[in-house]
Amino acid sequence: MNRVTEKESNYQDLDKMSVAELLTNMNNEDKTVPFAVEKAIPQLEKLVQVTVDSMKKGGRLFYIGAGTSGRLGILDASECPPTFGVPFDWVIGLIAGGDKAIRKAVEFAEDDTAQAWKDMKEYGMSKDDVVIGIAASGTTPYVIGGLQRANEEGLITGCIVCNDGSPIAQVAQYPVEVVVGPEFVTGSTRLKSGTAQKLVLNMLSTSVMIQLGRVKGNKMVDMQLSNIKLVARGVRMIMDETKLDEETATTLLERYGSVRKAIENSHALK
Numbered sequence: 001m002n003r004v005t006e007k008e009s010n011y012q013d014l015d016k017m018s019v020a021e022l023l024t025n026m027n028n029e030d031k032t033v034p035f036a037v038e039k040a041i042p043q044l045e046k047l048v049q050v051t052v053d054s055m056k057k058g059g060r061l062f063y064i065g066a067g068t069s070g071r072l073g074i075l076d077a078s079e080c081p082p083t084f085g086v087p088f089d090w091v092i093g094l095i096a097g098g099d100k101a102i103r104k105a106v107e108f109a110e111d112d113t114a115q116a117w118k119d120m121k122e123y124g125m126s127k128d129d130v131v132i133g134i135a136a137s138g139t140t141p142y143v144i145g146g147l148q149r150a151n152e153e154g155l156i157t158g159c160i161v162c163n164d165g166s167p168i169a170q171v172a173q174y175p176v177e178v179v180v181g182p183e184f185v186t187g188s189t190r191l192k193s194g195t196a197q198k199l200v201l202n203m204l205s206t207s208v209m210i211q212l213g214r215v216k217g218n219k220m221v222d223m224q225l226s227n228i229k230l231v232a233r234g235v236r237m238i239m240d241e242t243k244l245d246e247e248t249a250t251t252l253l254e255r256y257g258s259v260r261k262a263i264e265n266s267h268a269l270k
Helices: 019-030 033-039 041-056 067-084 115-121 141-152 167-171 192-211 228-242 246-256 259-264
Strands: 061-065 091-095 130-135 156-161 174-177
Touching: 019 192, 033 041, 033 192, 041 130, 041 156, 041 174, 041 192, 061 067, 061 115, 061 141, 061 192, 067 091, 067 130, 067 192, 091 115, 115 141, 130 141, 130 167, 130 192, 141 156, 141 167, 156 167, 156 192, 167 174, 228 246, 228 259, 246 259
Parallel strands: 061 091, 061 130, 130 156, 156 174
Antiparallel strands: none
């Protein structure tokens, strides 16, 4: 395989650059990422569709990864319940080394090919579940082992990687390969590769949730009302959708506790 993620940076003598030069050059590199993601949309479309089909049958979405990739999966999973009002076990992020690895690297945790499936088994895996491996290099043993076992158990598997022809892409049934090229700091895949993975995860989970009916129009009608800002946003959504005044919209939201239910029952106060 061609490990572009490990190729030498296109820039030399970073330690001699001014702050302005560092920021400008990194920004110029970052501008290339969306174009790399665009090329992978046909692959991503297939993964989104099969995920939607599986989740409609009661399946869940699992992300497995190590280091930055694992943290990005956990971030995306953790944002689905407050954004879309879904149960916390609909989208689950797992990282090599366990939860303590979210904040501090756990040495050699990513090298265990058996651990990912052990981590997943704690959730009682179903044939309708989807497992997506996230790994910039496409070679992480934790992810490879997890996807191989998921395949053996009859689950749907996908991946998000940043090298062409990687072992992980060969194992995954639905690979998404976003090749962003050498990193600004040689081999530091928390940069462009991490940005690409975040973009793909945004697109994946948001598209899936919209397809599952968790968005109405362009509004997060099932979002959790967990702070003053979100309550105010919910009131505005109800006002926009129903043309009711702020006081009435607030009353509806307090009564039903959800934007969707408030809108559905707004006729009672008209």
